Amino acid sequence: MAAMLTGCGIATASPHVKPLVPSEPTLINYVDPAMVHGLSTRSLNTGETAGRHVHAIYPAVAEAPLLTEKLRETVTERLDRFTRHDVPAGAFPNPEFNVEWQLAAASPEVLGVRLRIGQSMGSGWSESRTTVWYDREHRRALDSPDLLRDGTALTTLTWLVRRELALRGPLVNPNALRPTPAMFDSIGFNPRGDLVVEFDDEQVGLGVAGRVAVAVPSSTAAPLLSATGLRARRAAVGTATLTSQEDMLAARRDRPAARSYKAGGVDCAKAKCVALTYEDGPGPETGRLLNILGAYRARATFFVLGSNASARPELLRRMRDEGHLVANHSWSHRDLTVLPPAMLTDQLTRAQYAITQAIGQVPTLMRPPYGVTDVQVASIARRLGMSVVRWNVDVEDQRDSNPRTIARRAIAQVKPGSIVLMHAFRGATVDAAPEILRGLAAKGYTFVTVPELYGSRPMEPGRTYDSGAVSTVLEKQSVS
Known part of the structure; x- marks a missing residue:
């Protein structure tokens, strides 16, 4: 453990505050969904419902019904939780629920779908992040912690990430991190193969900290990965660079x-x-x-x-x-x-x-x-x-x-x-x-x-x- 913690070179970024270190290591490039055969989208609910603005759309892949169902269950559970909240009298702007998705990786071996679920009850905006994986070889839909080898690997990853969070200052609380699957429900990889862990807003820090994420270098993370995790990392390596705002214009x-x-x-x-x-x-x-x-x-x-x-x-x-x-x-x-x-x-x-x-x-x-x-x-x-x-x-x-x-x-x-x-x-x-x-x-x-x-x-x-x-x-x- 001590050897793994020494000089791991972990970096982070937040899109909402000025980063203290280069942001690139925690950025995950995304796969063009048009490249995935049989991919379409499904809608749970969109529009205005009972004074709420709701947009809940998620991807569906024809060959992976178990992945589609897992995504549906995830979005449904979050939407149900949102709709159970009472709308404050005179709430302005309208309470809002929004789901945005990207393909974190795609190869003949695996698919990764990242959900970014945001909501507001009329003031303040918070986001949660969940990445769901599909092992095409074994036809299994997996949560992010299933990319790790076992419980010991999860404990090791927790210590690696906690050590980095301790360097972040008063906006981040490393002691909030626990080696539980719920806290590691969004794991992906950057194009270099580094493992990226990202957290929900206010999960390990104050809301003003924005997105909190940690990148663990590929060489450090590799021993922690399961066979599916190694396939997921291979799929993410070399993913095309994200298109810049200037290029889009x-x-x-x-x-x-x-x-x-x-x-x-x-x-x-x-x-x-x-x-x-x-x-x-x-x-x-x-x-x-x-x-x-x-x-x-x-x-x-x-x-x-x-x-x-x-x-x-x-x-x-x-x-x-x-x-x-x-x-x-x-x-x-x-x-x-x-x-x-x-x-x-x-x-x-x-x-x-x-x-x-x-x-x-x-x-x-x-x-x-x-x-x-x-x-x-x-x-x-x-x-x-x-x-x-x-x-x-x-x-x-x-x-x-x-x-x-x-x-x-x-x-x-x-x-x-x-x-x-x-x-x-x-x-x-x-x-x-x-x-x-x-x-x-x-x-x-x-x-x-x-x-x-x-x-x-x-x-x-x-x-x-x-x-x-x-x-x-x-x-x-x-x-x-």
Whole structure:
């Protein structure tokens, strides 16, 4: 033990405070999910529920049902815990629950999925981190501590990490660390093969410490690993470098603005036009929805999440090729109005990059999650060249699972120039699509993308639009 503790060279980083040592050792690069055959996404709940903002989506891998089920159970347990809390009277902003996921590693031997689960009950934001592994050879879903050889290895790792934490100062409490699986539920590897342990907010330190993580050099960690752990380390070694913010912005250069190639054939000043919009996808129901829209020769605007777009880029290309418009709905569906400018910009830029890489076009529209916007959101959207789009018809498909009710609500509310809110993840919404299309077509409506509602008037970056008439920039407001 003493020999292992001597000169281990462990380093850490926090994205929220200025690091005291180089941050790179604790950063984990992530695998492009489009490279994993059969990967899609599943939704537990998204939208506004009982005054709460909820976005709970996780990956599903066709060949690994046990991994998918373990991820579902993990997210479900955390979401249930969140919903059991009473919402404080007059809570502002809305309590929020958000799940973001990445592939920590992928090879023919193993898959690793890192979940970052954040929540707020109206003030303060805290995150927990969990990494789940799947051994493809033995078809087993594993918790992070299963990457270690045995209980003795866990005890050794605890001492290694505790010693490093003791150097962190008053924001970190090394005595809070115990050799229990619950405290080591997020273990991964950086591209050099160093073992990275990361902790939940306030698990071993004060909330202001931000993300606390420790990197154990590969040579020190190797004797502690199980056979699956060694395979996981091999999978992570050499993972591609993360794309920088500058590179993501540069990817927009020399790319055309996103536009339906069928635009221009309808004069909405004369025709009765309606813009159907679908958000949160692409997901398991998106292909079926595209089939239905194609059968009725209807076009729509898809506000996609960057995290989902990166998993299913072929569906974005199909949207483009079939005359639909692809637009930005942020990376991971956070309430943008509660984020500092840098994080808000990152949410939009990462999504913009994923969409541009998929379709070769740069989105010019964005829809803020939950329909919540303010002056700062509009300002950053303007700087990124995007108009802010909301809606004036809500079919309430997140509160209703009856396709006929959804369809009747849409048909009754639509007026010329309407922008209709729907959700691409909802099976009931897709089931309602044929009746919506038939009913509106019978009333003489033509289905167009959002910009076509405005004819030759270009939509202005940074301006908020909620129907066929231009509105001024809206103050912070939620209408979802």
